[in-house]
Amino acid sequence: MDPIRLKELIRATSGQLFFSADSAMRKEAMNYVLLGTSTDSRTIKRCEAFFALKGENFDGHAFVERAVRAGAVALVVSDLKCAELWQAELPTILVEDTLTALQKLAAYYRQNYLHTLVAITGSVGKTSTREMIAAALRPTLAVSCTGENLNNEIGVPQTVLKVRSACDVAVVEMGMDHAGDLTKLSRLAQPDIAVITNIGYCHIEQLGSQMAIMRAKAEIINGLKADGVLLLNADDPFLRQLAAEQKGKIKQAFVALNTCPPDLPGDCLVATDVKIEVDGCASFIIKLQQAPDLEKYGTMEAFVDSNRLPRIKLPVPGEHHVINALFGLATAHLLHQPLTLAANGLRDFSVIGNRQRIMNADGVVLINDTYNAAPESIRAGVKTLCFLAHSEKRRAIAVLGGIAELGNMADRLHYELGRYLATADLAEIWLCGPYVAAVAQGIADGDQAGDQADSQAGGKGDRSPGASGTEPAVDLASESVALTATNYTSESRARAEATIKPPVKVHVFADRDSLTAELLPTIQDRDIILIKGSHSFAMEKVCDAIISKRLAE
Secondary structure, rough: OOOOEEEHHHHHHHHEEEEEOOOOHHHHHHOEEEEEEOOHHHHHOOOOOOOOOOOOOEHHHHHHHHHHHHOOOOEOOOOOOHHHHOOOOEEEOOOOHHHHHHHHHHOOOHHHHOOEEEEEOOOOOHHHHHHHHHHHHHHOOOOOHHHHHHHOOOHHHHHHHHHHOOOOOOEOOOOOOOOOOOHHHHHHOOEEEEOOOOOOOOOHHHHOHHHHHHHHHHHHHHHHHOOOEEEEOOOOOHHHHHHOOOOOOOOEEHHHHHEEEEEEEEOOEEEEEEEEEEEEEEEEEEEEEEOHHHHHOOOOOOOOOOOOOOOEEEEOOOOHHHHHHHHHHHHHHHHOOOOOHHHHHHHOOOOOOOOOEEEEOOOOOEEOOOOOOHHHHHHHHHHHHHHHHHHHOOOEEEOOOOOOOOHHHHHHOOOOHHHHHHHOOOEEEEEEOOHHHHHHHHHHHHHHHOOOOOOOOEEOOOOOOOOOOOOOOOOHHOOOOOOOOOOOHHHHHHHHOOOOOOOOEEEEEOHHHHHHHHHHHHHHOEEEEEEEHHHHHOHHHHHHHHHHHHHHH
């Protein structure tokens, strides 16, 4: 954060100053320099302003004294008694709501101190896309990027307030829980480029449908600058509908795999000739398909010489990263940066946290993808697992917890996941959680359907690397299967396992600990194991147990 003065904080937050000092000192205090903001008394630094946030399970007002002792230069509080108590010590600003005040200050700071800002949202892939964009821009620009998982109503203003004016571009990830959340965050951040990665099933429990999710994600447009660009995944049907609705209202640009849909209201950066190399990493060539009405809808400059652009190879396994990389390249191109340098920057991309983190446990390869899960991300993880297992001649094992927050679609989506898994070239599948019966039934039904068209995982009809096809359509209304597994018993486990046909072995458990206990003795040298599940399932503990056992042997 650039230094700002106390009077700017008061003006931005519409706060009331409490400070027991004579008029001369009060006047001097208005020019106190703030070097940052903090909401955590444990990490606050000298000359930072402390915002006493208040939530359902915490109250920052209880930690004001610790913040003062640590060197806070000012306090922002919403409790009158607290303001009166500390006004003798240091300037204290009373506001109606401290979180709103933090957001107001971030909006003021963004408008007055920052340059270009890129905002990213979507159902899955936000963090990877954020990191791809940052990697593509870093060869030519000074970039500041969202840290850790600071993408909510508290994290976004904190992210904005950490950016220095010397930075050329801020890349900000935006999450949401409810409709209306992204309107607040977008208006705070005022993005020059707004990216929506895709529309999946995350938040369907709260919002009810993918269309409602699309509407909520589209709120990122509400803070877009007047000359800003909306950058969309043209392969997503919901986002194509959004593009049609916004045609002529805002500038748009697109990314797509293989081919670009016709009549898009904007230019489209396309990845062509996509190949999966022997190490599982994707490579591709990019081309630009310009809008039919270039004068009206053109957003990207034509390449000077497209034939000189080299094949781009990504540094991490997984074909799903291609679309993330396209977002990085398209953002660089929209900001008039050389694509050759942006492509070079992608070489420095790396995954963050437990997102397809590849680990070696004494000869056993673990794909630790335990940060979170959605139907789309599990499919992508299984596809990567199968390819690596095939290319390295390893036994592929999927260890899966459930997918949380799917609401009344949980049974259906877990069943469809099972149908997908039945087509994958897996040696074993280990399942735990309340929806294992639904997944197991889907596997059984998918396996019994015979050698249908191969799914995107590289299935049994064609087990060659990179084989692709169509996932079987499932009409649950016509399926007479029992999907609920809330009251899970050993008897229902036996029934579920009995329905599974060779060659895949499926093991189902009510909880993670039971799964772990039975899994560990079965692991063989040179196995490759994908471990994935929603954050609430804490599947990273399975990874920890495998590593501990392997290293102890």
